[in-house]
Amino acid sequence: xxxxxxxxxxxxxxxxxxxxxxxxxxxxxxxxxxxxxxxxxxxxxxxxxxxxxxxxxxxxxxxxxxxxxxxxxxxxxxxxxxxxxxxxxxxxxxxxxxxxxxxxxxxxxxxxxxxxxxxxxxxxxxxxxxxxxxxxxxxxxxxxxxxxxxxxxxxxxxxxxxxxxxxxxxxxxxxxxxxxxxxxxxxxxxxxxxxxxxxxxxxxxxxxxxxxxxxxxxxxxxxxxxxxxxxxxxxxxxxxxxxxxxxxxxxxxxxxxxxxxxxxxxxxxxxxxxxxxxxxxxxxxxxxxxxxxxxxxxxxxxxxxxxxxxxxxxxxxxxxxxxxxxxxxxxxxxxxxxxxxxxxxxxxxxxxxxxxxxxxxxxxxxxxxxxxxxxxxxxxxxxx
Ligand SMILES: [Mg+2]
Numbered sequence: 199x200x201x202x203x204x205x206x207x208x209x210x211x212x213x214x215x216x217x218x219x220x221x222x223x224x225x226x227x228x229x230x231x232x233x234x235x236x237x238x239x240x241x242x243x244x245x246x247x248x249x250x251x252x253x254x255x256x257x258x259x260x261x262x263x264x265x266x267x268x269x270x271x272x273x274x275x276x277x278x279x280x281x282x283x284x285x286x287x288x289x290x291x292x293x294x295x296x297x298x299x300x301x302x303x304x305x306x307x308x309x310x311x312x313x314x315x316x317x318x319x320x321x322x323x324x325x326x327x328x329x330x331x332x333x334x335x336x337x338x339x340x341x342x343x344x345x346x347x348x349x350x351x352x353x354x355x356x357x358x359x360x361x362x363x364x365x366x367x368x369x370x371x372x373x374x375x376x377x378x379x380x381x382x383x384x385x386x387x388x389x390x391x392x393x394x395x396x397x398x399x400x401x402x403x404x405x406x407x408x409x410x411x412x413x414x415x416x417x418x419x420x421x422x423x424x425x426x427x428x429x430x431x432x433x434x435x436x437x438x439x440x441x442x443x444x445x446x447x448x449x450x451x452x453x454x455x456x457x458x459x460x461x462x463x464x465x466x467x468x469x470x471x472x473x474x475x476x477x478x479x480x481x482x483x484x485x486x487x488x489x490x491x492x493x494x495x496x497x498x499x500x501x502x503x504x505x506x507x508x509x510x511x512x513x514x515x516x517x518x519x520x521x522x523x524x525x526x527x528x529x530x531x532x533x534x535x536x537x538x539x540x541x542x543x544x545x546x547x548x549x550x551x552x553x554x555x556x557x558x559x560x561x562x563x564x565x566x567x568x569x570x571x572x573x574x575x576x577x578x579x580x581x582x
Contacts, residue, residue, distance in 0.1 A: 199364070200428040201305040201316050204338045204346040205286060205323065207279075208354065210299035211239035213333040214278045215268055226265040230255045234447055238270065273569065275299075281331045289323050294432045302343060304432045320359045334358070343430045344423035347380040348398075364426050371399035371424060381420060386413065398424060438478055438539060444469045445533025451490050453528050458487070462515050463508070465534040470508050471565055473536065479504035481538035483511055485518040490528040496535075497522050504540050507561050 207213060211229040216222045226244040228237045235255045247262050255267060279298045286293050292304035303323070305316055312319050320337040327335050338349025340362040348370070353360035362370050377387040379398050389412070395401055402424050409417040419429045444465035452458065462485060473480060484498035497518045505511065515534070 199306075199341050199426075201307075201309075202340060202343055202346040202428070202432060203303040203305050203316075203320055203323070204296075204343070204350040205282075205301050205303055205327070205335050206337070206350045206354075207282060207299035208334045208336055209239055209241055210279075210333070211270060211275055212241045212244075214275050215271075216241075217278065217332045218274065222266065226262070228255075228258065228265055228267050229270050230267055232269055237267075278331065278333060282327055282333065282335070285327050285330050286323065289319070289326070292432055292434060294434055302346065302432045305339065317359060317361045320361070324358055336360075338362070341426045342423040342428045343432070344380050344420060345426065348374065348378065351378065367424070367426055368399060371402060372397055374398040376401050379420065379424070381416070438476055438541065440537070441539065442469045442472050442480070442536045443533060444472075445486065445531060447531040448529065451528045451530055453526055455523060455525070458523065458529060458532055459516065459519055461532045462519060462534060463512055465532065466511050466515055467508050469534050469536050470506055470511065470561070471568070473506040473539070474561060474565060478539045478541060479506045480511075480536035481540060482536065483514050483518070484535035484537065485515055485522060486533040486535060487522055487529055488531045488533075490530050492530075495522050495524075498535070498537070500538075504538075 212222075212227050215227060215229060222241075224243065225241065226247050226249070227241040228244050228249055229239040230236060231238045237249060237251060237253045237255060237258055240249055240251065244262075244265050247265060249258050249262055249265060258265065259267060275298060282299075283293065283295055283301055286301055286303055290303045290305060290308060294302040296302060305319055308319060309316060312322075314322070316339050320339050324335055324337055327333065335358070336350050336353040337359045338346045338351070338353050338361075339359070340346045340349050341364060345362050345367070349360045349362045352362075352370075374397060376382055376390050376396060376398055377384075379401070382390075390396075390401065393412070395404065402421050404412070404417070404421065406418060406421075409421060413420070422429050446461070446465070448457075448461065466483075469480075481501055481504045482498050483501065484496060487495045489495075499514050499518055501510070501514065503510075
């Protein structure tokens with residue numbers, strides 16, 4: 199049987215901030231998003247004050263002026279995340295990075311190697327990460343990913359590690375609301391509740407034919423996972439995304455042409471960085487403009503040759519923008535969408551390899567500078 203641990207960093211963004219500034223420890227601290235000004239992470243103390251996730255910062259500040267509000271520093275969090283993941287790799291040859299602060303660790307068979315029970319291995323990983331990186335994690339252990347995820351939620355409410363053993367499954371699921379199951383969102387919960395299904399245990403009792411009608415193949419898979427049969431395997435292969443989107447609202451509503459095009463170029467830069475970090479190139483560039491009254495204008499172009507380089511894309515953005523932008527209309531947000539992402543480098547007949555190499559070197563240097571000095575250290579000059 200598989201033995202899977204889900205390692206989840208506690209209040210990750212806040213923990214990173216406390217790591218570089220220990221005076222923030224044991225204080226109500228919130229990290230806020232840069233683009234829409236909402237609370238995206240809270241320390242334990244901030245949670246117990248009553249500050250809610252996703253709360254607009256201006257509201258939180260008014261209601262809870264005693265808390266500390268910090269705007270997010272993604273490059274710091276990325277750096278700490280890399281160190282957490284590297285530490286996890288010291289414990290198991292197979293880990294799957296699930297998000298910036300979560301990873302599945304395959305513990306199968308490691309009991310013999312460590313001469314310890316799985317729960318003891320989890321405790322060792324937990325103290326190892328704390329010691330080497332300095333951030334707290336919660337760890338759930340079980341025989342499937344879905345159960346390990348559930349165990350990690352329970353770990354947060356107990357002493358940081360929690361195991362759902364094969365024999366405990368039914369008892370645990372009886373105590374678990376269906377909405378707590380990984381992959382069951384608000385809508386599915388509402389649908390299941392309509393049929394009287396409230397606990398995860400009741401969910402596992404749904405017959406296969408009925409389950410297929412209700413939730414399709416995904417329902418059957420979830421049921422098996424909840425019963426301890428591993429369907430979702432741990433994979434260290436990174437699945438490339440189908441598209442990359444970068445959007446944000448403007449600080450103020452605007453109809454300023456050069457301000458909007460600069461915002462688009464900034465989004466394109468962030469999206470290009472993402473492409474390069476995933477070793478992908480884009481074939482389609484889309485530009486989105488949303489007006490004050492929420493009307494959306496969207497247009498896209500196919501590139502002759504896939505690229506991950508800003509300067510190739512800026513030209514196209516300018517073209518689409520000129521075609522989409524209506525003077526005197528007031529806009530609230532803008533966005534860039536890359537689609538048709540490819541891994542291979544196909545050179546078109548007309549492209550010059552030398553030019554490509556130059557662009558590649560420039561982009562790499564740019565990324566390195568930003569990694570070192572923070573986002574936005576360099577801007578491109580835009581000629582209108
Ligand atoms: Mg977390």
